[in-house]
Amino acid sequence: MDFVKTTEQDSNYRDLEKMTVNEVLHNINKEDKTVPIAVEKAIPQIEALVAKIVPKLKKGGRLFYIGAGTSGRLGILDASECPPTYGVSDHLVIGLIAGGDQAIRKAVEFAEDSKEQAWEDLSEYDISPLDVVIGIAASGTTPYVIGGLEKCNKNGIITGCITCNEDSPLSQVAEYPVVAVVGPEFVTGSSRMKAGTAQKLILNMISTTAMIQLGRVKGNKMVDMQLSNTKLVDRGTRMLMQELNISREKAEALLHQHKNVRNAIKAYQSGK
Known part of the structure; x- marks a missing residue:
């Protein structure tokens, strides 16, 4: 054909x-x-x-x-x-x-x-x-x-x-x-x-x-996304607030320190 x-x-x-x-x-x-x-x-x-x-x-x-x-x-x-x-x-x-x-x-x-x-x-x-x-x-x-x-x-x-x-x-x-x-x-x-x-x-x-x-998603969240603009920083902050049940202030501090949602979650859960 x-x-x-x-x-x-x-x-x-x-x-x-x-x-x-x-x-x-x-x-x-x-x-x-x-x-x-x-x-x-x-x-x-x-x-x-x-x-x-x-x-x-x-x-x-x-x-x-x-x-x-x-x-x-x-x-x-x-x-x-x-x-x-x-x-x-x-x-x-x-x-x-x-x-x-x-x-x-x-x-x-x-x-x-x-x-x-x-x-x-x-x-x-x-x-x-x-x-x-x-x-x-x-x-x-x-x-x-x-x-x-x-x-x-x-x-x-x-x-x-x-x-x-x-x-x-x-x-x-x-x-x-x-x-x-x-x-x-x-x-x-x-x-x-x-x-x-x-x-x-x-x-x-x-x-x-x-x-x-490849493990690049946790739950349904993009925990390895690049924090390249204000919108994504805000999204990352809200991810931490939800995942860790913490205040926005604490979430913002964690994100600022670790530059990455996944790393921030690991550090908080390990007490570092």
Whole structure:
């Protein structure tokens, strides 16, 4: 059977420009509601991938995301949120985009068309079998991503992918594919919409589950978060007040002294 990109098929809606603002908004929302259902169907695949990621991270490995355009930006977004949220190193989860950092803000023409560039980008980080690489591509056909995973496979590096088309070339290359079939976009081919939303949800699930498994959450709190602004300092203070049943003044003093919620809890409980 020929591979068909459902993400490129014609929208289920016609004459969008003739719709009222209210109609456009409601119809976009109607389509968006189908995305979590598509992601739910992929949970067994997500679980299989996370089960491979966690042991690697525990042994000192890293998680890489590679992608182009919107997919690449979503990977970078997820990776960049891990250090402030969970207090991990900037080098634990790394997002790479075709075209380099300049492509984060502005499209770099034809950057995604090289099958060699992703491996070159990964090689700059001394990629090894201790690491895991996830290729992100809504279409499942991006040469940059496919080429990168092919080289990883040849070098004994575990590969996964996140795509939104069934039986895509990418899903056939990845050892642990995650496929969330969201169907045609509201605006035909605009895969930053439903496909992008599905990718974001899956990335959230992968990184959050991995961080919980690495012990970076206590109860349901981000006890290792970086206290990088007033809002987060206040959140950390309230965590201590709740966890230790102490006054705000005492919590603020503990946080100021130990610079970290987890460390403050340990110090207080040990009487130090």
